[in-house]
Amino acid sequence: MRIKISGIIILVAAMFCFKLSFAQTNTATADVNKDGKADVTYYQEGKNITKIEADTNYDGKPDVTINTENGKFKSAEADTDYNGTIDKKFSNAKDFNAWLNKDKPEFVNALGFSDDGTYTAVRF
Numbered sequence: 143m144r145i146k147i148s149g150i151i152i153l154v155a156a157m158f159c160f161k162l163s164f165a166q167t168n169t170a171t172a173d174v175n176k177d178g179k180a181d182v183t184y185y186q187e188g189k190n191i192t193k194i195e196a197d198t199n200y201d202g203k204p205d206v207t208i209n210t211e212n213g214k215f216k217s218a219e220a221d222t223d224y225n226g227t228i229d230k231k232f233s234n235a236k237d238f239n240a241w242l243n244k245d246k247p248e249f250v251n252a253l254g255f256s257d258d259g260t261y262t263a264v265r266f
């Protein structure tokens with residue numbers, strides 16, 4: 143009987159922890175052009191950023207998505223003509239940085255990764 147009860151307690155505790163770890167996904171935003179509307183959304187789990195979405199033409203719709211793994215750059219995609227279809231994909235931080243610096247310099251601070259994939263953007 144005692145074993146059964148402690149088993150149930152462990153199960154409930156495990157479920158509770160599981161739920162908590164899911165609840166820890168936080169989002170934060172940045173307003174790059176300072177018009178009062180957020181242009182960048184950061185998705186964070188624990189200490190690590192998991193995804194960043196950016197609206198680089200300020201039309202209210204995200205057109206750049208950056209995916210990370212263990213806090214490091216994994217891939218990115220962009221809709222550079224803003225028609226709703228992805229037309230550019232990046233598989234490493236170096237290529238993405240080159241494009242960002244050339245085409246979207248105002249977003250470098252908000253979306254910054256170093257060439258080795260380390261997140262360098264200003265923390266919110």
Ligand SMILES: [Ca+2]
Pocket residue numbers: 173174175176177178179180181200
């Ligand atoms: Ca804005």
Ligand SMILES: [Ca+2]
Pocket residue numbers: 196197198199200201202203204205224
């Ligand atoms: Ca947009």
